[in-house]
């Protein structure tokens with residue numbers, strides 16, 4: 001029996017390939033921001049605590065520089081989460097709405113958890129700037145964000161399994177349940193959590209290039225960033241293997257039979273290998289190297305894109321096996337609206353790039369000196 005609600009009578013306003021391409025692009029940006037947030041916050045906490053225990057100024061300074069940036073990163077996480085949510089609802093609404101209702105109480109609680117986490121980040125950054133201990137609010141923000149990610153993984157796995165929906169609804173129509181019986185859930189969540197660290201390590205290597213940092217600090221940051229990238233990508237590869245092994249029979253082999261998804265699966269492996277090598281190069285370097293840092297960051301983003309594409313294949317193959325073919329939708333493209341949308345998107349990208357340029361130019365004159373000074377004086 002097909003458990004999916006009836007398909008919407010209104011045709012899709014744009015071709016499926018275009019909606020999927022926009023979804024995957026914006027979701028990659030969301031996931032990269034999530035990596036900066038979760039990886040950056042975890043590393044900031046580790047450096048803050050270790051820095052205090054070992055009386056290491058470079059560690060506390062690195063922690064200070066990270067925590068100061070995280071409230072802004074959270075803004076990117078949220079704003080870059082909205083577009084993929086809209087595209088996913090258009091494409092997979094019949095599955096995604098159903099699973100969202102089934103875990104409804106937890107799903108709605110994401111809003112409160114998000115507000116709590118955002119607040120925790122602001123408190124932590126503010127306390128750090130005032131040279132007061134910020135570990136407690138930082139830790140609270142991290143735990144809340146990890147919970148949000150866990151709820152997302154619950155929803156994204158439950159939407160693939162209409163066989164469980166009926167029993168789950170009977171069990172708790174109030175939506176007070178998670179998809180905990182699903183064997184794909186934990187490895188998948190851990191895979192995405194581990195994926196935060198190569199991105200965060202790359203960001204620390206980029207930060208080490210900033211003007212005004214003394215040599216010792218810059219060297220520590222580039223080495224620590226490289227080490228984090230190299231170690232975490234190996235851990236993520238192990239989790240990738242566990243995630244694949246947890247998939248229902250034939251799902252991954254069917255994904256690999258598709259030439260595009262196969263290319264991205266090998267793309268993930270290649271970028272992972274490159275990250276391990278570049279991470280080691282960064283960790284062994286005597287000073288921050290712009291070429292290595294930029295290469296690591298580019299490859300880390302391509303690695304995220306590859307994960308997103310393979311994840312897309314796993315979703316489509318799993319849904320097709322239970323009677324939901326995302327490509328099998330009526331389409332009536334409204335090209336004038338699509339053109340307007342693409343023009344606005346392009347304009348927004350240009351404006352954001354310009355704004356980032358303005359912020360960068362403003363930094364050395366005022367905020368960086370304040371930031372480095374406060375980071376140097378920051379303690380946990």
Ligand code: HEM
Nearest residue numbers: 027034078081082084085088145148149152153156188192
């Ligand atoms: C601290 C906040 C957040 C964290 C840590 C986080 C983390 C994650 C993770 C790990 C996933 C992948 C789940 C999986 O596939 O197993 C995910 C998916 C997703 N997130 Fe976020 N997220 C956060 C906030 C948000 C917000 C505020 C939005 C939207 C407004 C959002 C939109 C999405 C969407 C749409 C997906 C799935 C896309 C798809 O499957 O099509 N996220 N998020």
